[in-house]
Amino acid sequence: MKLQPTDVQLAMTSLTGWTLDTHAQHHTPCLSKSWALPSFEAAVTRFNQIAQLAQAQDHHPEVLSSYTQLQVRIWTHDAAGLTHKDFTLAQAIDQLSTTP
Numbered sequence: 001m002k003l004q005p006t007d008v009q010l011a012m013t014s015l016t017g018w019t020l021d022t023h024a025q026h027h028t029p030c031l032s033k034s035w036a037l038p039s040f041e042a043a044v045t046r047f048n049q050i051a052q053l054a055q056a057q058d059h060h061p062e063v064l065s066s067y068t069q070l071q072v073r074i075w076t077h078d079a080a081g082l083t084h085k086d087f088t089l090a091q092a093i094d095q096l097s098t099t100p
């Protein structure tokens with residue numbers, strides 16, 4: 001179920017380092033987070049960790065990879081907006097960042 005703007009604002013406080021964006025191509029609100037990893041290998045490892053979470057949750061982010069840079073954008077296609085599923089995935093991704 002699509003979250004109302006006030007619920008989105010509240011849920012944003014549960015995340016670390018994410019911004020609320022409007023996706024330029026898909027014209028939908030999305031959660032966005034970027035990383036600069038120390039190496040290409042570290043970026044690929046992070047990509048794979050995110051992919052595993054996405055498969056486990058059956059919720060799939062857009063992941064843009066460029067050398068050591070990663071950007072993840074999450075939204076719910078069916079709802080053309082943000083739902084609890086987006087925040088659940090973003091929170092799980094935040095847990096990765098604190099785990100070496």
Ligand SMILES: C[C@H](O)[C@H](O)[C@H]1CNC2=NC(N)=NC(=O)C2=N1
Binds near residue numbers: 058059060077078079
């Ligand atoms: C059937 C399946 O649950 C849907 O296609 C899922 C898969 N992963 C998804 N991922 C994201 N980010 N948004 C969706 O709406 C979505 N839909």
